Amino acid sequence: MSAQTKDLPAAKGDTERRINMIEAINEALDIMLERDPDVIIMGEDVGYFGGVFRCTAGLQEKHGKTRVFDTPISECGIIGVAVGMGAYGLRPVPEIQFADYIYPGLDQLVSEAARLRYRSATEYIAPLTVRSPFGGGIFGGQTHSQSPESMFTHVAGLKTVIPSTPYDAKGLLISCIEDNDPVIFFEPKRIYNGPFTGYYDKPVEPWKKHESSIVPEGYYSIPLGKARKVREGEALTILAYGTMVHVAEAVAREKGIDADILDLRTLVPLDIEAIEASVEKTGRCLIVHEATRTSGFGSELSALVTERCFYHLEAPVERVTGFDTPYPHSLEWAYFPGPVRIGEAIDKLLSE
Amino acid sequence: MADKADPKTTSSGNRPALALHVPEPTSRPGDPVDFSSLDIGEAGAQPRPDESADPGDMKDFAYGLVRVLGEDNKAHGPWDPKLDPDTLRTMLGHMAMVRAFDERMFRGQRQGKTSFYMKCTGEEATSVAASMALASDDMVFPSYRQQGILIVRGYPLIEMINQIYSNKGDKLKGRQLPIMYSSREHSFFSISGNLATQTPQAVGWAMASAIKGDSRIAATWVGEGSTAEGDFHSACTFATVYNAPVILNVINNQWAISSFSGFAGAERTTFAARALGYGMAGLRVDGNDALACYAAQQWAANRARANHGPTLIEYFTYRAEGHSTSDDPTGYRSAQEREEWPLGDPVMRLKNHLIEIGEWDEERQEKMDLEAAEQVKATTKEAEKNGILGHGMHHPFHTMFEDVFEELPWHLKEQAAQARRERKVKWPDSHPMDGAGK
Numbered sequence: 001m002s003a004q005t006k007d008l009p010a011a012k013g014d015t016e017r018r019i020n021m022i023e024a025i026n027e028a029l030d031i032m033l034e035r036d037p038d039v040i041i042m043g044e045d046v047g048y049f050g051g052v053f054r055c056t057a058g059l060q061e062k063h064g065k066t067r068v069f070d071t072p073i074s075e076c077g078i079i080g081v082a083v084g085m086g087a088y089g090l091r092p093v094p095e096i097q098f099a100d101y102i103y104p105g106l107d108q109l110v111s112e113a114a115r116l117r118y119r120s121a122t123e124y125i126a127p128l129t130v131r132s133p134f135g136g137g138i139f140g141g142q143t144h145s146q147s148p149e150s151m152f153t154h155v156a157g158l159k160t161v162i163p164s165t166p167y168d169a170k171g172l173l174i175s176c177i178e179d180n181d182p183v184i185f186f187e188p189k190r191i192y193n194g195p196f197t198g199y200y201d202k203p204v205e206p207w208k209k210h211e212s213s214i215v216p217e218g219y220y221s222i223p224l225g226k227a228r229k230v231r232e233g234e235a236l237t238i239l240a241y242g243t244m245v246h247v248a249e250a251v252a253r254e255k256g257i258d259a260d261i262l263d264l265r266t267l268v269p270l271d272i273e274a275i276e277a278s279v280e281k282t283g284r285c286l287i288v289h290e291a292t293r294t295s296g297f298g299s300e301l302s303a304l305v306t307e308r309c310f311y312h313l314e315a316p317v318e319r320v321t322g323f324d325t326p327y328p329h330s331l332e333w334a335y336f337p338g339p340v341r342i343g344e345a346i347d348k349l350l351s352e
Numbered sequence: 353m354a355d356k357a358d359p360k361t362t363s364s365g366n367r368p369a370l371a372l373h374v375p376e377p378t379s380r381p382g383d384p385v386d387f388s389s390l391d392i393g394e395a396g397a398q399p400r401p402d403e404s405a406d407p408g409d410m411k412d413f414a415y416g417l418v419r420v421l422g423e424d425n426k427a428h429g430p431w432d433p434k435l436d437p438d439t440l441r442t443m444l445g446h447m448a449m450v451r452a453f454d455e456r457m458f459r460g461q462r463q464g465k466t467s468f469y470m471k472c473t474g475e476e477a478t479s480v481a482a483s484m485a486l487a488s489d490d491m492v493f494p495s496y497r498q499q500g501i502l503i504v505r506g507y508p509l510i511e512m513i514n515q516i517y518s519n520k521g522d523k524l525k526g527r528q529l530p531i532m533y534s535s536r537e538h539s540f541f542s543i544s545g546n547l548a549t550q551t552p553q554a555v556g557w558a559m560a561s562a563i564k565g566d567s568r569i570a571a572t573w574v575g576e577g578s579t580a581e582g583d584f585h586s587a588c589t590f591a592t593v594y595n596a597p598v599i600l601n602v603i604n605n606q607w608a609i610s611s612f613s614g615f616a617g618a619e620r621t622t623f624a625a626r627a628l629g630y631g632m633a634g635l636r637v638d639g640n641d642a643l644a645c646y647a648a649q650q651w652a653a654n655r656a657r658a659n660h661g662p663t664l665i666e667y668f669t670y671r672a673e674g675h676s677t678s679d680d681p682t683g684y685r686s687a688q689e690r691e692e693w694p695l696g697d698p699v700m701r702l703k704n705h706l707i708e709i710g711e712w713d714e715e716r717q718e719k720m721d722l723e724a725a726e727q728v729k730a731t732t733k734e735a736e737k738n739g740i741l742g743h744g745m746h747h748p749f750h751t752m753f754e755d756v757f758e759e760l761p762w763h764l765k766e767q768a769a770q771a772r773r774e775r776k777v778k779w780p781d782s783h784p785m786d787g788a789g790k
Contacts, residue, residue, distance in 0.1 A: 084556025
């Protein structure tokens with residue numbers, strides 16, 4: 001159990017225990033280390049120190065140095081070694097400290113982990129779960145803020161999962177670790193401690209005030225490929241994931257819009273049925289992501305909605321995204337696809 | 353300051369003009385070759401350090417050359433593995449089989465039976481002799497020129513040929529380029545085709561084996577050219593950081609397609625010397641000396657198995673043929689190199705050794721070569737019954753979509769349906785279970 005838990009009110013049973021996303025991730029890892037002796041965790045600073053975001057706090061002490069350990073600063077090595085461990089029969093959960101640093105490991109993910117099952121005709125598999133904090137809004141500049149999910153959704157053989165709440169983070173991460181395919185698990189670091197709503201000038205609410213921080217202590221899993229209905233509505237569909245789920249929800253609430261909001265949770269495989277059902281109901285679709293716009297995952301979503309729901313659409317599909325620039329440091333809040341950009345897109349969609 | 357200096361306006365003061373060095377091999381097509389500067393040392397001259405030796409005490413081994421078989425065809429010195437004649441004959445038989453197989457498959461590609469092939473002529477000892485020093489369940493992560501390992505481990509020839517033909521007998525379902533074998537049953541990892549990616553994977557497998565308290569070790573093979581990849585350096589770092597039970601075999605065959613070893617750094621140092629910076633044991637070995645290859649691998653295997661850590665072995669050898677069937681080496685290197693290679697031919701040297709010790713003769717050699725060629729020929733005919741590349745697709749359409757994930761997601765189901773619709777248009781007479789018509 002991580003140190004943060006001590007700061008929270010004592011749990012009065014599963015239904016009332018509230019934890020943040022870091023603790024939820026820590027619990028998922030702890031549970032899987034306990035349940036499956038083949039699970040190992042490695043990455044930069046994840047061992048004794050427990051990770052720069054504390055997600056692996058206490059795990060080395062509890063499970064031992066050969067189950068949870070630090071690695072050299074070599075993302076290529078971390079992923080490459082994990083592929084070999086997977087071939088042996090382990091179930092590695094490597095951490096890449098920031099998604100911005102995943103690129104040296106890209107070849108091992110794209111050419112090796114993603115294709116191993118296929119190219120060996122199932123003789124070898126790469127059951128890795130690559131955890132990596134991603135996204136901006138923390139004044140991380142261009143090297144601690146990126147959202148590179150579409151680089152991975154483009155790769156045949158990789159699954160991409162992004163949680164938006166502590167409850168989902170725990171259940172999805174457990175599913176990812178149990179999954180026999182390589183999974184990229186991006187953790188929206190802006191919402192590790194609270195559901196950021198995009199109103200950067202307002203105080204952030206901690207998770208314990210949010211009902212999705214009520215997390216059962218024990219094992220549970222959330223199936224991959226299933227979206228979560230955040231809010232039922234009739235006026236328009238909003239497709240989002242990670243931090244942007246909370247931003248979109250807050251904007252809709254602020255504007256009094258009866259939005260049907262889907263948290264996609266898994267980008268590949270995508271819950272296309274939930275998307276179709278929602279868009280067919282509302283006839284209007286807004287896609288929100290923090291990543292850069294061109295060839296972002298929103299492009300895929302927009303194409304899918306247009307191809308499959310065209311005759312239900314009352315207006316062209318709208319995308320709200322980050323700009324096609326590196327993530328700027330001082331201009332972070334000018335860059336971030338926040339309430340103004342989302343509000344403008346909602347107005348446009350509803351006026352058509 | 354401008355990015356590009358203008359020589360007319362740039363003030364260099366007394367500083368000399370800088371000059372870029374672009375490596376150039378000592379000979380090109382038509383040139384005479386001169387290997388006199390190669391210091392190959394004497395067979396038997398190298399001492400054999402203890403298998404638990406401190407890498408810091410082994411520096412000379414990264415620059416010398418471990419050699420056992422001398423000009424006199426006798427085995428010399430402390431590295432002589434003292435193998436019994438039966439084992440030596442088995443080794444020679446495997447090497448002869450690899451050579452016969454390569455000949456036949458190369459010809460098969462030229463006859464249009466497949467798209468691609470890669471021979472390992474001249475390098476047979478680096479896979480055959482080396483892998484004979486491993487236990488059969490030690491895990492190997494090969495590159496693309498280690499067919500010798502599969503021959504040693506008894507992988508059926510017909511499986512190799514089925515894979516090369518991508519035919520309906522191909523266990524890899526026709527998905528991989530020829531020679532990118534995989535056999536879990538033979539502890540042989542799926543060959544990637546991306547270079548050096550297998551090196552950190554081998555280290556990871558070895559780390560896993562150590563985590564689990566297993567007794568099996570891992571070995572990987574990589575060409576000298578691809579030691580320039582970051583993956584190789586990651587592999588060396590992780591191998592030493594975690595003292596992983598792994599052997600990193602670097603096959604220095606002098607050429608990476610048309611780029612000589614100088615483009616991987618050979619003008620400045622040896623590849624075995626890469627080990628020193630990591631604090632890893634490094635050995636440099638005559639790669640055309642089967643006994644030296646065996647002995648070095650055995651040394652490293654014993655070291656790894658006893659938890660003394662990883663070893664990097666450079667096998668100094670020569671790629672006698674082109675890179676692949678798609679390559680023509682007469683366009684970039686002197687044909688004389690092969691003829692004058694000072695370390696000779698590995699098969700000839702082992703044969704001559706066996707003859708020298710009275711355990712072999714030319715007649716038996718001739719008979720063995722003939723039998724190997726006939727066995728390959730007969731197996732090829734058998735494999736051809738399963739089809740050859742391009743004559744039908746050999747594998748049902750749905751196999752294209754299987755195994756991308758453990759379970760077929762909706763988007764691949766939709767794409768598979770499209771492939772089936774296209775089949776009706778492209779090959780209207782084909783059977784639903786066939787990949788395509790005639």
